[in-house]
Amino acid sequence: MTILVTGGAGFIGSHLCSLLMDHGHHVVCLDNFFTGRKQNIAHLVGNPQFELVEHDVTRPFDFAVDQIYNLACPASPVHYQKTPVETVRTCVLGAINCLELAKRRGGIKVLQASTSEVYGDPEVHPQPETYRGSVNPIGPRACYDEGKRCAETLFFDYHRQHALPIKVARIFNTYGPNMSWDDGRVISNFITQALRGEDITVYGDGSQSRSFCYVSDLIAGLYRMMETDGFTGPVNLGNPAEATVMQLAQKIISLTGSQSAIVRKPLPQDDPKQRCPEITLAKEKLDWRPTVDLEVGLKKTIDYFRSVV
Ligand code: NAD
């Protein structure tokens, strides 16, 4: 098959392009390099199975493809809040352009990379897919949270109105090689700081939790989701092993052998206090579960960062 991956030069997208090519598919990677980097896909450029198209997902596009993965969107709060109007446009117009292409191609499968942020600052813990979330619609995170929620709405409306075979995957915090050292997310920040001997910046008191999924597990889940028939989701994809931000800082200091000190910085507005995926649905429908535990995944990620920072 020929498969379109929007956001294919980003962190998750670059791993997904490689996985799809390993399965024998041709990949069209569409990216405007807002947060993605040519070096993430340098090993794929020149391969006849790979085509790179520099394009903004908010502008219409047309390719003779058989499946679409829509990943184009900045994922780090630092980046998606820098130009929030563009973030909303990317989420909404990007979804419409992917869905329209899927429709024009006669109803091909189209997968949306949604997010645990649709649950906002959750009052239900862990979060099942049935939980409708607690999002501040006018806060600084809303451009991303509400943009992604609207994208989910569009996917389900195209499914109802045009019978499109849609797939919605709600991705929880994912980490691994190809994350940008300076993208502002917690794992890339902490590893970079630890390796450079700089202070580790814990926002708030560090008691807020996240559940971190290694990228190889995540893309295996996306692939399985796409391979199913008749299952739209939404489905949570994440690793339910939960850790506080303070525990994460201590683990990274210990794994890197760093002398860095932990310092406190203000907690950003609307920062979710807890987050953990309920993954029963993914286990049942996709026979998927994460296999890489945090320590193993962090060691691989630290090795990668040692070569780039
Ligand atoms: P990333 O920032 O590394 O990758 C996003 C890619 O999209 C980049 O290559 C960027 O250049 C591209 N992009 C952004 N706006 C674009 C536009 N208008 N047109 C074309 N390309 C555009 O982020 P990531 O972590 O790889 O995330 C990929 C997807 O997964 C995103 O949709 C994100 O919302 C979703 N997701 C990621 C996580 C995570 O923890 N990494 C969690 C939940 C959801």
Ligand code: UDP
């Ligand atoms: N965080 C932190 N220090 C940092 C970067 C992030 O303490 O240098 C915290 C952040 O406040 C949040 C958690 O780590 O509570 C995860 O942040 P990230 O931006 O990685 O992802 P998200 O908030 O979108 O889950």
